[in-house]
Amino acid sequence: MDKLQTAATVLIVPGLREHVAEHWQTLLEARLSKVRSVPPLETDKLDCMARVRAIQHELEQIDGPVILVAHSAGVLMVAHWAAHFSRPIKGALLAAPPDLDASWPANYPSPETLRSSGWDPLPKAPLPFRSIVAASTNDYLASLDAATDLAKCWGAELLNLGDVGHLNPAAGFGPWPQAEELILELDR
Numbered sequence: 001m002d003k004l005q006t007a008a009t010v011l012i013v014p015g016l017r018e019h020v021a022e023h024w025q026t027l028l029e030a031r032l033s034k035v036r037s038v039p040p041l042e043t044d045k046l047d048c049m050a051r052v053r054a055i056q057h058e059l060e061q062i063d064g065p066v067i068l069v070a071h072s073a074g075v076l077m078v079a080h081w082a083a084h085f086s087r088p089i090k091g092a093l094l095a096a097p098p099d100l101d102a103s104w105p106a107n108y109p110s111p112e113t114l115r116s117s118g119w120d121p122l123p124k125a126p127l128p129f130r131s132i133v134a135a136s137t138n139d140y141l142a143s144l145d146a147a148t149d150l151a152k153c154w155g156a157e158l159l160n161l162g163d164v165g166h167l168n169p170a171a172g173f174g175p176w177p178q179a180e181e182l183i184l185e186l187d188r
Helices: 025-029 049-061 074-083 111-116 143-152 177-185
Strands: 011-015 035-037 066-071 091-095 131-135 155-160
Touching: 011 025, 011 049, 011 074, 025 035, 025 066, 025 177, 035 066, 049 074, 066 074, 066 177, 074 091, 131 143, 131 177, 143 155
Parallel strands: 011 035, 011 066, 066 091, 091 131, 131 155
Antiparallel strands: none
């Protein structure tokens, strides 16, 4: 199968579970011709600023235009990155952002843990690049209303994906072909 060609380099920003073999981001990375991915952290995996610095480190390795593709906590990392660093970004696909004020299932970090690790307060200033927030009507980490509020704060377009859960393997994703369409839209 031919690789998906983009003018911009796509930087994959995974969430807290990092690189999952059957996740749409991992599958997408294999499909793209110009792609990098933020590598897993070796130390405190909940340290928000360490993750933000990892994004910056990867961006420093890329010449030319960049499209960010973030999922879950990766979306929050992008918001924190934009508040601390400056670099032209062609666009961002921000999928399934979690709500730091929601009650998450027991297998996720607590809001208190995330606060102590620098995730909260979440930057809510407009992002200095075109962004698409792709959100679900039945995501257990964020209501559609919460995702809509984030999109408004960030000046992003909201894409209601319908009932797709958290857009991860547990919700039945694997491949997410629409991500390729959205990346090509951002690349134009």
